[in-house]
Amino acid sequence: MGKIKFLDGAETIGGTKILLEISGKRFFLDFGLNYKERDLYFEEYLNPRPSNGIGDLYFLGLLPKMKGIYRKDLVKFIRKEGVEELGTGEEMPKVNGVLLSHAHFDHSGYIAFLRSDIPIYTSNITVALMKAMEDVSITKFETSVFRFIRRPAVNSFKDPSYYGTHHAKIVKGETDIDGVSLTACPVDHSVPGAMGFIIKGEEGTIVYTGDLRLHGERRLDTEQFIQKARDAGPDILIIEGTNLRGSKKREFWTEKRVFEEAGRVINKTKGLVLVDFSIRNVYRFLTFFELAKLSGRKFAISLKDAYLLDAMKDIGMPVPSLSHPNIYFYLEKRKTGTYRDKDYSEKWIKRIMKKLDKSKIVTAKEIRENESAFMLVLRYFNFQQLIDLRPGDGSVYIHSTSEAFTEEQQIDERRMDHWLEHFGLYPRVHIHASGHAKKDDLFYIASEINPKIIVPVHTEHPEEYVEQFGNKVKIVKNGDEINF
Numbered sequence: 001m002g003k004i005k006f007l008d009g010a011e012t013i014g015g016t017k018i019l020l021e022i023s024g025k026r027f028f029l030d031f032g033l034n035y036k037e038r039d040l041y042f043e044e045y046l047n048p049r050p051s052n053g054i055g056d057l058y059f060l061g062l063l064p065k066m067k068g069i070y071r072k073d074l075v076k077f078i079r080k081e082g083v084e085e086l087g088t089g090e091e092m093p094k095v096n097g098v099l100l101s102h103a104h105f106d107h108s109g110y111i112a113f114l115r116s117d118i119p120i121y122t123s124n125i126t127v128a129l130m131k132a133m134e135d136v137s138i139t140k141f142e143t144s145v146f147r148f149i150r151r152p153a154v155n156s157f158k159d160p161s162y163y164g165t166h167h168a169k170i171v172k173g174e175t176d177i178d179g180v181s182l183t184a185c186p187v188d189h190s191v192p193g194a195m196g197f198i199i200k201g202e203e204g205t206i207v208y209t210g211d212l213r214l215h216g217e218r219r220l221d222t223e224q225f226i227q228k229a230r231d232a233g234p235d236i237l238i239i240e241g242t243n244l245r246g247s248k249k250r251e252f253w254t255e256k257r258v259f260e261e262a263g264r265v266i267n268k269t270k271g272l273v274l275v276d277f278s279i280r281n282v283y284r285f286l287t288f289f290e291l292a293k294l295s296g297r298k299f300a301i302s303l304k305d306a307y308l309l310d311a312m313k314d315i316g317m318p319v320p321s322l323s324h325p326n327i328y329f330y331l332e333k334r335k336t337g338t339y340r341d342k343d344y345s346e347k348w349i350k351r352i353m354k355k356l357d358k359s360k361i362v363t364a365k366e367i368r369e370n371e372s373a374f375m376l377v378l379r380y381f382n383f384q385q386l387i388d389l390r391p392g393d394g395s396v397y398i399h400s401t402s403e404a405f406t407e408e409q410q411i412d413e414r415r416m417d418h419w420l421e422h423f424g425l426y427p428r429v430h431i432h433a434s435g436h437a438k439k440d441d442l443f444y445i446a447s448e449i450n451p452k453i454i455v456p457v458h459t460e461h462p463e464e465y466v467e468q469f470g471n472k473v474k475i476v477k478n479g480d481e482i483n484f
């Protein structure tokens with residue numbers, strides 16, 4: 001008998017962790033960080049302690065209780081507290097792999113805690129993006145997958161045993177994993193490399209959409225996935241439902257509409273144009289890159305974004321290279337705050353600096369003195385830069401990610417608005433096209449794929465599917481199981 005257990009993320013947007021048992025094998029469909037649950041206990045300065053291994057998350061119930069799946073170095077901590085239920089870490093791995101749909105932390109984050117001998121099956125783009133992101137950030141306890149610190153961190157960081165890594169296996173099209181047939185299909189989402197999966201075993205066929213949309217630039221990918229999924233004659237479709245509510249209230253924008261609306265705003269702007277979006281959202285990048293050119297502005301990005309852009313170019317994404325004459329690089333104050341060469345000595349910075357034309361590196365002062373000549377990509381989590389930039393009258397801030405949260409972090413909107421008010425940038429202009437399909441498109445996807453059973457996940461409103469598809473829909477809560 002096959003079984004699907006919804007460990008987490010059934011009733012929330014993100015945090016997806018699904019266990020699929022098929023042909024005697026076990027796979028996770030994503031193993032994400034659930035921001036909503038996490039935020040019940042933690043916030044900016046109140047975080048799970050790496051010095052307690054898996055302990056903080058275990059005792060707060062933020063990780064599924066399953067033996068044989070967690071890193072041995074982390075499990076050790078709760079064994080010392082007398083907890084035996086997660087095993088010793090010496091057991092054989094209890095799952096054959098993680099099928100990772102895409103590189104958003106709400107799907108990938110908590111892979112960090114899994115045993116590193118459990119392979120991650122995903123796209124080459126997802127791996128490249130995750131690695132590039134880890135290169136440019138300090139190693140994070142909760143989300144570092146390809147470069148995690150072994151606990152307790154007693155060795156020096158120069159010691160090779162200090163770091164560990166998970167292993168990715170690239171999948172594309174149809175493959176056999178331990179006797180289970182997996183078809184990995186590209187789908188369109190707000191991060192490149194996203195995939196939907198068709199899994200075929202002795203007991204039946206399961207389709208998992210991951211996050212996807214039909215109104216984006218790569219809708220053909222999604223269409224092809226739908227076609228393949230339909231042809232497979234699936235028994236169960238596990239489908240996302242982020243936008244089941246809300247699309248009624250708000251008009252649904254395409255990338256073209258974002259281009260037009262943002263273009264209008266930028267044309268009216270006399271001062272500095274600040275834009276906030278994830279650099280990995282390739283088509284959003286192209287939208288603003290193009291708008292910068294059209295408005296005669298230099299397009300300035302941070303060194304981190306330059307690093308990610310370079311990684312995306314390397315794996316064949318349709319982005320301009322760092323040597324494009326209209327791409328500039330915004331140099332932030334670091335360490336001494338005096339822009340000395342030595343302040344930029346981290347490995348990743350050195351690596352990217354070598355690739356940059358030095359004449360295109362600009363500081364806050366240079367932008368301040370020539371505001372109308374620039375469009376600067378500035379993310380909320382880097383708002384301290386506003387203090388150095390001090391944008392003048394007639395400047396604008398365009399917020400071009402989802403309203404309340406990103407798929408990577410929670411944003412405190414009140415705090416964001418305080419910053420903007422203080423620097424005369426309030427109200428923010430919100431211009432965005434969702435990475436997730438609208439309600440009608442979700443219904444279209446489900447009816448086209450035409451499974452025997454529809455299971456909504458990644459949603460707060462699964463009942464909307466019931467209204468449309470009746471008793472074909474099985475609503476699940478975290479912890480529920482479906483046999484097939």
Ligand SMILES: [Zn+2]
Nearest residue numbers: 014106211407
């Ligand atoms: Zn998601």
Ligand SMILES: [Zn+2]
Nearest residue numbers: 102104211407
């Ligand atoms: Zn996503």
